[in-house]
Amino acid sequence: METPSESVAGKILKRLVADELILESDRQKLTAKLAQGKLSASDWRLALELPIEKEKE
Amino acid sequence: MSATGLKKITIEHLRGSVASFSLPFEKGKKLTVVYGENGTGKSTICDAFDFVGNGKVGSLEKRGLGKTNRFWSSVGKKSSDITVCLEATDSKCTGKVQKAEVACEPIGSKPKVQVLRRSQILSLVEAPPVDRYTAIKSFIDLTGIEASEEALRALIRDVERERTEAFARVGENQQSLTQFWQSGGSHHGSFLKWAEAECAKDTAGLAEELREIGNLRATFSVLSSYPPKHKDLSALMEGAVRSVGAASLKLGESINTVAEGSAEIVGILEAALVFLEVKPNPESCPLCESKENVDNLAKTVVERLQSFSSLQAARKAKENADKAVEDLGKKLAHLTAEALKHAEELNDQIKKTKWGADVRLPKQPAPSTLPELAAWVEENKLLPIEWGKAESSRQNKSKFASTLKKALDTYKINFDALKFLDALTPRLKRALEIVQAERRTFTDSVLAKIAEEVGELYELVHPLEGLSKISLILDPNKRASLDIATTFCGEKDAPPQAYFSDSHLDTLGLCIFLALALVDNPAQTILVLDDVLASVDEPHVDRLIEMLYSVAIRFRHCVITTHYRPWKQKLRWGWLQNGQCQFVELTKWTTTGGLTLIRTVPDVERLRDLLKEAPPDPQLICAKAGVILEAALDFLTLLYECSVPRRAMASSL
Numbered sequence: 188m189e190t191p192s193e194s195v196a197g198k199i200l201k202r203l204v205a206d207e208l209i210l211e212s213d214r215q216k217l218t219a220k221l222a223q224g225k226l227s228a229s230d231w232r233l234a235l236e237l238p239i240e241k242e243k244e
Numbered sequence: 245m246s247a248t249g250l251k252k253i254t255i256e257h258l259r260g261s262v263a264s265f266s267l268p269f270e271k272g273k274k275l276t277v278v279y280g281e282n283g284t285g286k287s288t289i290c291d292a293f294d295f296v297g298n299g300k301v302g303s304l305e306k307r308g309l310g311k312t313n314r315f316w317s318s319v320g321k322k323s324s325d326i327t328v329c330l331e332a333t334d335s336k337c338t339g340k341v342q343k344a345e346v347a348c349e350p351i352g353s354k355p356k357v358q359v360l361r362r363s364q365i366l367s368l369v370e371a372p373p374v375d376r377y378t379a380i381k382s383f384i385d386l387t388g389i390e391a392s393e394e395a396l397r398a399l400i401r402d403v404e405r406e407r408t409e410a411f412a413r414v415g416e417n418q419q420s421l422t423q424f425w426q427s428g429g430s431h432h433g434s435f436l437k438w439a440e441a442e443c444a445k446d447t448a449g450l451a452e453e454l455r456e457i458g459n460l461r462a463t464f465s466v467l468s469s470y471p472p473k474h475k476d477l478s479a480l481m482e483g484a485v486r487s488v489g490a491a492s493l494k495l496g497e498s499i500n501t502v503a504e505g506s507a508e509i510v511g512i513l514e515a516a517l518v519f520l521e522v523k524p525n526p527e528s529c530p531l532c533e534s535k536e537n538v539d540n541l542a543k544t545v546v547e548r549l550q551s552f553s554s555l556q557a558a559r560k561a562k563e564n565a566d567k568a569v570e571d572l573g574k575k576l577a578h579l580t581a582e583a584l585k586h587a588e589e590l591n592d593q594i595k596k597t598k599w600g601a602d603v604r605l606p607k608q609p610a611p612s613t614l615p616e617l618a619a620w621v622e623e624n625k626l627l628p629i630e631w632g633k634a635e636s637s638r639q640n641k642s643k644f645a646s647t648l649k650k651a652l653d654t655y656k657i658n659f660d661a662l663k664f665l666d667a668l669t670p671r672l673k674r675a676l677e678i679v680q681a682e683r684r685t686f687t688d689s690v691l692a693k694i695a696e697e698v699g700e701l702y703e704l705v706h707p708l709e710g711l712s713k714i715s716l717i718l719d720p721n722k723r724a725s726l727d728i729a730t731t732f733c734g735e736k737d738a739p740p741q742a743y744f745s746d747s748h749l750d751t752l753g754l755c756i757f758l759a760l761a762l763v764d765n766p767a768q769t770i771l772v773l774d775d776v777l778a779s780v781d782e783p784h785v786d787r788l789i790e791m792l793y794s795v796a797i798r799f800r801h802c803v804i805t806t807h808y809r810p811w812k813q814k815l816r817w818g819w820l821q822n823g824q825c826q827f828v829e830l831t832k833w834t835t836t837g838g839l840t841l842i843r844t845v846p847d848v849e850r851l852r853d854l855l856k857e858a859p860p861d862p863q864l865i866c867a868k869a870g871v872i873l874e875a876a877l878d879f880l881t882l883l884y885e886c887s888v889p890r891r892a893m894a895s896s897l
Contacts, residue, residue, distance in 0.1 A: 191686065192388040199682045207809070216316050228399035231392075238815030239799050240697065 196222035209234045210241070249274075250801045254291055255839075257321040257327060259301065261289035262838035263891040270826040275796035277811045278805040280830030285839035288803035290359055290774040293803065296328045296339035297357025297770065299346035313344050318838070330355060355799075358761045360540035361774040365753040369741060373725040380694065380726060382715075383763055384687045392678045400672045404678050407665040424648055439652045447645050450638050456597045457635045461628050463590045466609050467610060470583040471618035477576050484568040491562035498558040510552045519694070542833040551848070571869065584612050587856070602634045691716040691726075691761070697759035704791040705751050705784055714740075714752070728756075747781045751788065758795055778808065785810065793825065813875075814844055847872055 200218045203209045209217065209220055225227040251270040255261040267274060267289060280286045287303045288665055294302045295316070304312040316728075317323050323341040325469045330337045337353040339346050348354040418435070425435035432438035441719040459531070499507050512531070520542040521531055528535045587610035594605055606624045611617050715737070719725040730744075731735040740752055754776055761771055773792070777785060789811060796802035815827045851868045854861065881888050 191386075191690075192386050195386055195389050195682055195686045198686075199679050202678045202682065203675055204484060206674060206678070207680075208671050222388045222394045224388035226392035226395055228395045228402065231396045231399050231672070231675070232403075232668075235675060236668060239667050239671070 190222065192222040192224075193218075207238055210237050213237070248333045248335065248800075251333060252329075253289070253331070254327075254329040255288065255292045256327040256665070256788075257318045257325040258288060258295060258316060259291050259303075259318060260285040260833055260838055262318045262321075262835060265379075265839040267828065269801070273826045274827075275793060275825035276801065277423060277815060277825055277827050278803065278830065279807070279815075279827065280805070281807055281832075283833055284830035285773055286807070286830060286835045288839060289362050290361070290772050290805060292328045293330075293357045293770060293772045294359045295346055296330050296337060296348065297355050298359070299339075300491045301360060302359055303774070311339070316341070355770055356765070356768045357770045357772060358757075358764075359772040360374075360754070360757045360776055361773065361777055362778055364417070365750055365775045365776055367753070368756045369728065369749050369753045373719060373727055376728070377718075377726040378708070380760060381690075383694070383760070384685065384690050384718075386683055389679065389683050393676070394677050396660060396672065400669070400676060403665060403672060404670055407662065407669060410658060410662040410665055413658045414655065417651065417658055420651050421648075421655055424651065436655075439648060439655075442645065442647045443652055445645070447642060451641050453600060454635060454638045454642070456570070456593070457598075457603060457631050460593055460597075460603075461631050461635070462591070462629075463586060463593060464628055466626075467583065467586045467590055467617065468612060468621045470579060470586070471621055474579055474583070474614040474618070477572060477579060481569070481572045481576060484565065488562070488565040488569055491558070491565040495558040498555040506552060506555060507528070511550065513545050513549045513552070517542070517549065520545060535687065546716060558755070579613055583614055586610075587617065595708070600634065602630075602637065604630050624784065659790070663695070673682055676749055687718060691718065694756075694759050694763055697762055698755045699796065701755040701758055701791055704794065705755070705787045706748065707787070709848050714755075728752075747784065748774075751784065754788075762795070762798060766799045769799050771796070771799045773804045775805050775807060777804075777811070786814070789814070796825070847875075 196218045199221060200209070200214050204211050204214055217226065217230070217234055220230060249271065252266055252268045254266045255266060265285075265288075267276075267278075278286055278289055278420050282430075291301045291303050294300055301312060304315055309315060313323060317326050323344070326339075328339045329523055330339075332355075333355055337348050337350075337355060339348050339354075341347075368376055371379070385506050393808060421435045421439050423433075425438045428438065428442070430438075436486055443499055496773045516530065520526070524542060526541065528540060529541065591609040594609070599605060604627060606620070606627065608620065608623075692715075695714050695716045698716075702714060713731040717727045717728050717729060717737075719727060728740060730740045732738040732740070732743045740749065744752065754773075758771075777788060785808070792802070792804060812829070814826075815825070827846055829842050831840045833839060847868060851865070851872060854865045854868055880886070
């Protein structure tokens, strides 16, 4: 059964993708890490930098 | 984990079950009410559910017994003798004690059981906020999200610090470029445009000019070295010519001293010596063909030649002097040729290159003869110093261009980094807002759902008392701290503990427990309420029972034990609205027989069953109908307060 953290992580990632803050392709990987509390500062940074880099291209 | 209906629970040697005891569950009824006086074994049934579902015997806890495992078995039995078997329509789970733990077979069949006992009913209401939070933690536990959120918060702090540093670096770069710009005359309107224009200039021409000036200096330097060399060689030549004269004079004197024609004689003797080396023992003199004195001819020739040695030395000296003059002549010729070549090279360099205004050139081309070259070099000897200055000026320009380009590149890199951080920072903050908002929304919605459920349940028991506005609030200033509040006489956020009666608090505790159980997958949960009605006052008990009926159907099954006699009466005679429950009664517990069931069907139901029988038994039907009629009359006389004589123990019908 889905834990509260997994449920909320799913909603958070959905909104982050909708706001174009992270890439859709990263969503699944990040959801699991977010729920487990393993999303480190460097993970966050990389995930949020990628769309900016992509915009530049 | 199964969610199907229960068939039977069988208990052996757990607590009061000294003999095997089975409680069958009626098909289609989700609520089982177990009635019994104190000491009949009601808690043993609750313990059996606790044992098989939660691996513990909750009725023994908090009694100062420490570890309770050794008290689980009935008197005279061991823990390993305990067996609890719960049968459902499609599964069966058997719990036994193995290595001081309860193990269920088959693995994974353990049912989900929630037990609330009389002693625990106020635990959630009266508990400190931290303990209250612990009780509901599993529903709102977002530890993982909170850890990731903290990492994001730390990242925002780092990026903001990084941005401050980047901003300072860009400021420093800007200042340097502005200084360059101002020193360069503040052209192009801004330091950036000027710097870009300066860096776009071709510095290859500067390098070419530097190379040409360097070559000019080098060629001039080589050319300048020829006049002194020529002077030295000329002096040497003069000396060598004088040496030849002196050697000739000395040779003449030697010839005169030795004998007239001696030079020719030495020549003949030297030729004879060469002949005698080839033919050492001739038969006659090769010159006069005389055979006289032909013996030892070679020895005689050598002895005669030795007498002419001074003449030979003079001749050798003359030869050497001639050779020296010849060599010096060659050197002078080579020097002249080289000087001519470099003079032409310099003239070519001057001619083919477009020189800057600051590069002054010789007025005349370099001459092709060495004596003229000496005068020319003397005339232009200061030019290399001026060329050096022109070279330094170009080197400085080149160095400035390189420094400016480096400063501009650094500025652009730092400016881009700052721009990137300016784009990243608001995105990070927006991400944090989303994480916080979703976390709070989830927590608030779960708490609101639980509070709403509590309020609804509470309203069923205490309708229109205005006490149902229950709220659960997480203390924002304290982590993991949960407050309960209600609205009391218009006062909001009032703690119910301060205003509610004991009976109301009991109901609130029960409602909170039920609400929490309802949040956590009730369709798979067996709810066990052990004697929780004891302190509820008479006016509310019927509504509480009705509320329990309405809640019970949302669970997989609900077992309620009670020693509340009126409930027995109400169930027995079918007075309750939602009477669709299974009613069982326990009789006195004995040391040999343990728990004993005495009835499971209400009298009204039994009368219906008797009427359905074919053929019906009038005697049994009349007897049962008489008992029910008597109870009905008893109820009516009490309800309408009729003054009628009563027998002792009438209420025990």
